[in-house]
Amino acid sequence: MTGEDGRVRWNFPHPLARPPVLSALAVDPAPDDEERTVVVVLEAVTTSYAVVRVWRTRARRGSGVSSPASEGVHVHLVVHPASE
Template structure:
């Protein structure tokens, strides 16, 4: 199995909502990644699925 690294590219530098990437599964055919917006506590829901975010993925 490869060692996998995934880093979200901030679509709005200096924006207020950070993003995070989770690696859900990895196998010989590919990987499943999910990107989430992290919301302030005052917002409904602490995390929300993010769209339109680029992710840099590297494997060894």
């Protein structure tokens, strides 16, 4: 789950040989809100941890508006070892 700044960090159970391939999906906390959505951005990935940040976006004529998601957004992370 995200913290106050919309970020979540995972520490892998053991270090990997190389940074992994990741897939991250946020669970929209307000799926009925058709004017806002959430997206996940990978901020850091190493052999021992990954950090993502969830953003809330809102379409706006001429430009969009985004802000960090609040605390408590669930994020699903899948880690795949990188192939050589």
